[in-house]
Amino acid sequence: MTEESSTSKNFIEEIIDEHNRTGRFDGKVKTRFPPEPNGYLHIGHTKALVVDFGMAEKYGGSTNLRYDDTNPVKEDAEYVDAIKKDIHWLGFDYEQELYASDYFEPLYEMAVMLIKKGKAYVDELSPDEMREYRGTLTEPGKNSPWRERPVEESLDLFERMRKGEFPDGSKTLRAKIDMASPNINMRDPVMYRILHASHHRTGNKWCIYPMYDFAHGQSDSMEGITHSMCSLEYENHRPLYDWFLDELELFHPQQIEFARLNLTHTVMSKRKLRLLVEKGYVDGWTDPRMPTLSAMRRAGYPAKAIRNFIDAIGVAKSDSFVEVELLEHFVRDELNQTAPRRMAVLRPLKLIIDNYPPEQTEEFQVSDFPQDPDCQSGRLVPFSRELYIEQEDFMENPIPKYFRLSPEREVRLMSAYFVKVVSTDKDSDGNILAVHCTYDPQTRGGNAPDGRKVKGTIHWVDARHALNAELRLYDYLFKDEHPEDLPEGEVFTDHVNADSLEVLKDCKLEPSLKDALPGQPWQFVRNGYFTADSLASRPENLVFNRTLSLADSWAKIQGQK
RNA sequence: AGGGGCAUGGUGCAACGGCAGCACACCGGACUUUGAAUCCGUUGAUCCUGGUUCGAAUCCAAGUGCCCCUGCCA
DSSP: OOOOOTTOOOHHHHHHHHHHHHTTTTTOOEEEEOOOSSSOOBHHHHHHHHHHHHHHHHTTOEEEEEEOOOOTTTOOTHHHHHHHHHHHHTTOOOSOEEEGGGGHHHHHHHHHHHHHTTSEEEEOOOHHHHHHHHOOSSSOOOOOTTTTOOHHHHHHHHHHHHHTOSOTTSOEEEEOSOTTOSSGGGSSOEEEEEOOOOBTTTBTSOSEEEOHHHHHHHHHHHHTOSEEEEEGGGGGGHHHHHHHHHHHTOOOOEEEEEOOOOBTTOOOOHHHHHHHHHTTSSSSTTOTTSOBHHHHHHTTOOHHHHHHHHHHHOOOSSOOOBOHHHHHHHHHHHHHHHSOEEOEESSEEEEEETTSOTTOEEEEEEESSTTOTTOOOEEEEEEESEEEEEGGGBOSSOOTTOOSBOBTOEEEETTSOEEEEEEEEEOTTOOEEEEEEEEOGGGTTSOOTTOOOOSOEEOOEETTTOEEEEEEEEOOSBSSSOGGGSOSSGGGGGGBOTTSEEEEEEEEEOGGGGGOOTTOEEEETTTEEEEEOTTTOOTTEEEEEEOOOOHHHHHHHHTTO
16 A cells, blocks of 8 residues: 655646645646547556546546547547547546547637738748758758748638648648747747648548647647646647747646656557567557556556556656556555465476375365455365376475475475375386375365474365466566667567567366456466456466566576476 | 756655655565465665755755757657
């Protein structure tokens, strides 16, 4: 439990408190979450999402969902439903569902107003020329030759741009600000460009589309957004955000920038994620190694864990890399309380109890949450003469401090009996095929009436009733700590961990797992958390995914082999 | 280089002129029907220099380092 101290406020809350003191927004807080519908939401978006919805929630306000769809060539309706599903899964609800494209008409009117005011003009510079005229970081730009054309001429041309009289790229509408501004965003930014492209919602109605900068602030304003949170790279855009609102004399929301989320061992860049999918490094956008919300949902990450994680990382303005271990901590924390414990043998070794009646079967009541002494829920697990145990739970020549099964040592089969090894079956190469043992019938349930103790307890699955399963063990996808720093393009795929997926095809599961529902997480005794796979489960050969690395426990266990 | 930001243990975030704290990680210990989990504990930080002040992470000045900006992307 991470109870954030109630006195500690992040810098956004400080700003809102200040607004409330001065009465700038009459104590109202209204926010918006503005995804561009061009891909799946990932854990990085989730930070923005939790900040946007969370701030409104905290101050008794509300949040609009607004798809930022001002660029028809990059966006698609197929992502809209996925985005909504992810928001609801995280437990948030929005007041209105809107699109930037809802505002194309009023935005057009605003552009006309600015032209009339002498604050915007139709430019005919080519993209190359415009770059040239813009100047550089250290040198001022020069005015376009079209900058001082008569208002009437711009008005006429802009109207004809809308009518589709001109080809793509031939003309733009630009704001008349200052070509010598040290902030390059203020050097007569483009407000509208010509794009003869079909828009996912407005179809072919428009062939001119507003730029982000000309759409976002006014959209915020029209919706009565008070606090418009975005990532750090928009700091340079805030003067422009403010300029449009002031020139248009509109209600003026406050833009607030904060640092986006970077996670170690993974990337957030949609471009890079797409490359992983296209190059086949992962099995689609929902591959459990992907940082998308849909992948995390499939992998069994509880929504609550993700929200706790986002709360814990805080909100600030410094660029940072959060360790993925922190995310795993919150997932584990949540799963410990919600994922029932089951016995599963990943690498089976046959264990035969020589003195157990061959035809006999008995059932043991096993708790679903063994670490909780008050736990009432449990299930019956069958037990008979032949069982499977982990290969690594038997050592013919035990190393020091090895407490599990070895010749002459008595251990407990969890919830069942004490057993002691008597012999092993080997093939001609000396490989162990099976282990023979004897059991003590007095120790039923796992306790000896004479009070003797065992140092080791191991899990098991009855051979006759075992389910066969394929288990997929996922590790970090990137070898590098900070893959977000990797080079652009295809080169970065060299940094992908080729061993990030290990498939175990001959695993043995206790029979109660037969009814495992897709997406439901289970905690396997000593083997971590697994989730039945929604895409691949089938009755006789279940497929489970394990996504938490649990690197340390594995290192310990494997280091002793 | 011009402009805009940022700088606190390994990582992330607090402390807003008054004892530098929390979480994760690490290390150590305890406990357990598995060595997992859980519980307890230790180590460890204010970018540098100067100034103001009884007192500075906090205010001031000069430096250093990192990030963003030269799309008709968002």
